[in-house]
Amino acid sequence: MEPQARPRRVTIVDVARHAQVSTTAVSKVLRNAYGASPEMRAKVRRAIDELGYRPNAGARGLRGQTYTIGVMLPDIRNPFFPEILDGVTGSLEDTEYQVLLGPGCNGEKAEARVTEAMIDRGMDGLVLIAPVSSRAHLERVAAAVPTVVVGRHGSSPVYDTVVDDDVEGAALVVAHLAGLGHRRIAHIEHHESDPTRLAEMPNARRSDGYRQAMRAHGLAEYIDVVSTSYTQEGGYRGARELLARPLRPTAVFAGADIVAMGVLEAVAEAGLSVPGDISVAGYDNTTFAALGPISLTSVDQAGHEIGRNAARLLLDRIADRRRPSAQVRLSPTLAPRRTTAPPPE
Amino acid sequence: MEPQARPRRVTIVDVARHAQVSTTAVSKVLRNAYGASPEMRAKVRRAIDELGYRPNAGARGLRGQTYTIGVMLPDIRNPFFPEILDGVTGSLEDTEYQVLLGPGCNGEKAEARVTEAMIDRGMDGLVLIAPVSSRAHLERVAAAVPTVVVGRHGSSPVYDTVVDDDVEGAALVVAHLAGLGHRRIAHIEHHESDPTRLAEMPNARRSDGYRQAMRAHGLAEYIDVVSTSYTQEGGYRGARELLARPLRPTAVFAGADIVAMGVLEAVAEAGLSVPGDISVAGYDNTTFAALGPISLTSVDQAGHEIGRNAARLLLDRIADRRRPSAQVRLSPTLAPRRTTAPPPE
DNA sequence: ATGCCAGTGGGTAACGTTCCCCAAAGGTGT
DNA sequence: ACACCTTTGGGGAACGTTACCCACTGGCAT
Known part of the structure; x- marks a missing residue:
């Protein structure tokens, strides 16, 4: 096999000629469109198989659809997103649609x-997972192509949304820890200043949910929030700050699993044991939370279900662009593991 | 903002009219093609900006290129692949090319x-990361579109390859452990029966490298390989088997980090400590290997560098489809952490 | 004057598909 | 006999872009 100019690709015209019909007829068969007899369909399909024809998506797109769904996710490294992605692709794998991902993009510009x-x-449609872009940008995108926004609160008439209830997730953690007997439950949040994001981003909701739940459990006076970032380093810094308190917390609710990793590191460094001296809980139930040596108590967002819903909404909207927008809200569950236990004494 | 039919998109014709030139001229400017004066370029570019024009990739593809590079990776969950991806996108971000990813696909059919x-x-070009498909399929793909195969040994005249030297990586681990004083160093490999893959897949090479290195260190008699799979569960099963040996190994070289996770779990379950009773090393230096509570000794493949090379080779080949195929081999390095130490006594 | 060339600009036919029509054939009800 | 549907098939014009060509202009050497 030589690296040389390849033969021309088989086109719809070749199929038509081979089956002795018009290109229009082939096109109808391809799209399952009205106006082709069963015999015609059979004949065309045979020709397609014999020639190994595959339609050119770009050319299709010029007139109709490309049968391509784009998924944008902020960071492939975050082990939570693949769950959602699986839900999307799983729902789409029996359709003609093909999913393609954007490369991980952090920041508005990359998005x-x-x-x-x-x-x-x-x-033909886009699924935007936890986008950080301004609302205006999202609406501009949605004006150009059917769009579902995942993991961001706040609704818009032009796009559909699927979110997990972060307030409820935070409440689950607080209830779990309070139930174990903890009172001094601290929280490490992702610092947010932009007002839109403060209202719409999951991290802000988790923080809110923590405060609400603490009050609901009569623990208002123990509310203690450190504001860093959703990174391992943010967790480390946050934990150092908490451990330096005169009366240190007996439990730390990290806003994300990766934050919990930093907390675990800081706690170990301080010579304290988990969960003996201090309990730690994360959020997202990422793959590594389940890893034996870590075994982190976390909140599970049912990413698969989120993805399935996103795909369904997207197909609906592709079918009818002017239906009113929908919002789906799912409930998280708690995955208790070995990093949480009753407080010391 | 109402969910309604959007306005027609700006096309090259609109730009041409607005700039009072021909569409051909606009096209030349877009492609930086020969035959447009500086003034023409300036005028056209102004019109493009004023109208917010963006070329339609599908239509471009019909005649020329789509300026799209596809990256296929077997599993987004494997935290090693994002490194490679970053290398690819980083090299491409100052070009006109856009990277799109296939959704994680395991198995020949999905690929x-x-x-x-x-x-x-x-x-316009494809980067296939650690594909499992038959050589014939890869060559068929490469015949249709410029292709770079990453993380698979064995070369072909129709595609370029970039690999990390897995034999060397295994040798690094064995040398490290032997240097610490270990003799009974066992290995957990991914079971492989297909002859092509046995020759081309990285896991088989790591296994080979382990054997070679053991012999080179005069430890031939201690060679001990358990054949399971590159999963956490495979590591768990493999470790259970090794721990049941009458004379159990003092070090385990897991063929992948995720395997090492399973090993750590089994070791902890057996009431043994790491690295006190037994040392554990992984491969790939995935993100979680570096996490504080894990701190796994691992082999780093310089994924970024792999990605950069893949992008370079791909652009080269897009520019000249008939140049002879190239093979790039990179060397791994060891990332020693806290799971390896001298053996007991 | 003439021929030639480089530089500049545009006209036009593809590229592969779908969509909007229209035509022919056959059936049905008067 | 007629008008009127329904079913089946195809012709031809888009869709937005680029490749291939040709035409014009000036400058320069003959």
């Missing part, structure tokens, strides 16, 4: 680049 | 679906 690239490529 | 979808969408 804009990816969303624009997807629109330029004529994608 | 075939994704590669075909990418070809159907007129992608």
Whole structure:
């Protein structure tokens, strides 16, 4: 096999000629469109198989659809997103649609680049997972192509949303820890200043949910929030600060699993044991939370279900662009593991 | 903002009219093609900005390129692949090319679906990361579109390859453990029966490398390989088997980090300590290997560098499809952490 | 003057598909 | 006999872009 100019690809015209019908007829068969007899369909399908024909998506897109769904996720490294993705692809694998992902993009600029690239490529629908872009940008995207926004609170008439109830998730953690007997339950949040994000981003909701739940459990006076970032390092810094308190917390609710990793590190460094001296809980139930040596108590968001819903909403909207927008809210569950236990004494 | 039919998108014709030039001229400017004066370029670019024009990739693909590079990776969950991906996107971000990923696909069938979808969408080049498909399939893909195969040994005249030297990586681990004083160093490999894969897949090479290195260190008699799979559960099963040996190993070289997780779990369950009773090393230096509570000794493959090379080779080949194929081999390094130490006594 | 060339700009036919029509054939009800 | 449907098939014009060509202009050497 030599690296040389390949033969021309089989086109719809070749199929038509081979089956002795018109290209229009082939097109109808391809799209399961009205106006082709069963015999015609059989004949065309045979020709397609014999020639190994595959339609050119770009050319299709010029007139109709590209049968491509774009998924944008902020960070492939975050082990929570693959769950959602599986839900999306799983729902789509028996359809003609193909899912393509944008490369991980952090920041508004990268998001804009990816969303624009997807629109330029004529994608039929977009799933945006936990986007940080401004509402205006999201609405601009949604105006150009059917869009479902996942993991972001707040609704818009032009796009559908699927979110997990972060307030409830935070409440689950607080209830679990309070139930074990903890009172001094601290929280490490992701610092947020932008007002839109403060209202719409999951991290802000978790923080709110923590406060609400603490009050509901009569623990208002023990509310203690450290504001860093959803990174391992943020967890480490946050934990150091908490451990330096005159009366240190007996439990730490980290806003994300990766934050909990940093907390575990800081706690070990301080010579304290988990959960003997201090309990730690995360959020997202990422793959590594379940790893034996870690075994982190976490909140499970049912990513698969989120993805399934996103796919369903997207197909609905592709079918009818002017139906009113929908919001789906799912409930998280708690995955208790070995990092939480009753407080010392 | 109402959910209604959007306005027609700005096309090259609109730009041409607005700039009072021909569409050909606009096209030349877009492609930086020969035959447009500086003034023409300036005028056209102004019109493009004023109208917010963006070229339609599908239409471009019909005649020329789509400026899209497809990356296929077997599993988004494996935290090693994002490194490679970053290398690819990093090299491409100052070009006009946009990277799109296939959804994680395990198995030949899923790989075939994704590669075909990418070809159907007129992608200009493909990066296939650790594909499991038959050589014949890879060559068929490469015949249709410029292709770089990453993380698979064995070369082909029709595609370029970038691999990390897995034999060397295994040798690094054995040397490290032997240097610490270990003799009974066992290995957990991924079971492989297909002859092509036995020759080309990295896991088989690691296994080979382990044996070679053991012999080179005069430890031939201690060679001990358990054949399971590159999963956490495979590591668990493999470790259970090793721990049941009359003379159990003092060190376990797991063929992948995720395998090492299973090993750690089994070791903890057996009431043994790491690295006190037994040392454990992984492979890939995935993100969680570095997590504080785990701190796993592992082999780092310089994924970023792999990705950069793949992108470079791909652009080269897009520029000249008939140049001879190239093979790039990179060397891994060891990342020693807290799971390895001298053996007991 | 003439021929030639480089530089500049545009006209036009693809590329592969779908969508909007229209035509022919056959059936049904008067 | 007629008008009127329904079913089946195809012709041809888009869709947005680029590749291939040709035409014009000036400058320069003959």
